[in-house]
Amino acid sequence: MKHTISKLVGCAAAITIGTCLALGAVAQEKPATIRVGIQSVPPDEVYAARDWGGPYNLKVDISSFSSGADILKAFLGEQLDVGNGGSARLVTMAAQQPEKFYIVAANQYGGDRYGVIVKKDSPTTSVKELKGKKIGAVTGSGTYNTFRVYLEQNGMKESDFQIVNMKVEDLRSAVQQGLIDAAVAWEPHVAIAETMGVVKRIQSMDGVNESPNFVLVSRDFVEKNRDAVIRYVATLIDLGNLIKNKPEEAGKLAAQQISKKGVETDPKALELSLTRIKMDPKVTDNLLGELIPIAESMRAAGKLKEVPEFKKLVREDIFEEALKLSSAANKGN
The missing domain is CATH 3.40.190.10 (Periplasmic binding protein-like II)
Known part of the structure; x- marks a missing residue:
């Protein structure tokens, strides 16, 4: 009991006791590292501007790429643990290399x-x-x-x-x-x-379709580092919450990050931009459903033999645990 109390006293005053208990196991675990690819788009600039992995004892090793195609190329070449892909590319990967990845979150859609x-x-x-x-x-x-x-x-x-x-x-x-x-x-x-x-x-184009991107994680990495993936998805939940609830702050973070590249951008423009991008990382049936007509069209064109079963690629268990972790870390905020 004394040992537990001494640990709680060591937590920062701004953090609740409940949060300390919930995150205690993460803090005591070996620091984890995950390799992630990002692009020059507002949500990724916000992500690069802050140490989102810090509260979860996670080092996010970020590499920047000029396009989603380049990210997926690096991902399939095992240079990244995490990639993200638009609908058409994901359909092709799900048909040709489903054993390579899991879908763990949605990313930038609407x-x-x-x-x-x-x-x-x-x-x-x-x-x-x-x-x-x-x-x-x-x-x-x-x-x-x-x-x-x-x-x-x-x-x-x-x-x-x-x-x-x-x-x-x-x-x-x-x-x-x-x-x-x-x-x-x-x-x-x-x-x-x-x-x-x-x-x-x-x-x-609101209401036309969601045109979702999805976060993909190497199956091999998940099997060996499942906890690190949970922590990473928790950072995406935190990112989405900031963009949704505090777009002005998110716009300023994005502008600061872009300025490091020698480019000055009006934070108000980035704030407006971020209000138009959906960032809820939960993978829903509706988002997966947008992949079906794309796959059917590719099958009709002879590019696919059959429509992949996308639902089987989704790791809902990882998202649910990440949601609990994020909720504990942000309790009282």
């Missing part, structure tokens, strides 16, 4: 993170008004695929417009200079351009 922008003083207020006009887009992106679904849902088709394939970095200036009449882009590019006062968003 149609509101995609939008159609026009020049600030443009009289255009709807996508239908753009028929016959030039729309810039990254045609191989998930954003553009979601836009195509939007068109179908609203009685339009690609041939109604002049689609110009461009780099996402060039879309804002092209709209501003009148080289194109509109652009389809993703966050934070839309929010940054809006905050600059040079464009306006006339259409969100």
Whole structure:
């Protein structure tokens, strides 16, 4: 009893006794390390700006990549323990290499993170008004695929417009200079351009689909380091809670992290961007359901033999334990 009390006294005054007890086992365990890949997107910048693993005795070894494809390449090459993949790439992996990974969380989803922008003083207020006009887009992106679904849902088709394939970095200036009449882009590019006062968003893709990304963990790593994976998912829960409940603080963290690369970004733009991105890491049936039509389309095209059973790849047990750990760590906050 005396031994237990002495440990509790050693906890910081701001931490409740209940939290100390709940996290005691984690604190006494051997420090764990997990290798994670991130991109230059607002939620990942927020993650890189803070030691999220510290409260869980976890060292998160972060490597930055230019794209999700590069992250998955490193993940499959065993250079990372954790990767994240968009829907189409995940479908392919689930069909060809299901023995390589588990799905442990959802990551960055929601149609509101995609939008159609026009020049600030443009009289255009709807996508239908753009028929016959030039729309810039990254045609191989998930954003553009979601836009195509939007068109179908609203009685339009690609041939109604002049689609110009461009780099996402060039879309804002092209709209501003009148080289194109509109652009389809993703966050934070839309929010940054809006905050600059040079464009306006006339259409969100909210409600079209969720277009989820998923967090993937190496099966071999899970088998050997299950507890480290639980701790890591707990950090994602904490991240999602901060972005949802304190977007202003999250925007400032993202701006500070980006400034380390020599780029100054308005924290208000990043705050707006983060309010448009869903970060609840729980993998739901609805999110998994979005993979089915993609897989069926690939099967019809002869790219898959059968539709994978995505549910079998999900480790709900890891998420549930991570949720309990996160709740204990943040009790009273």
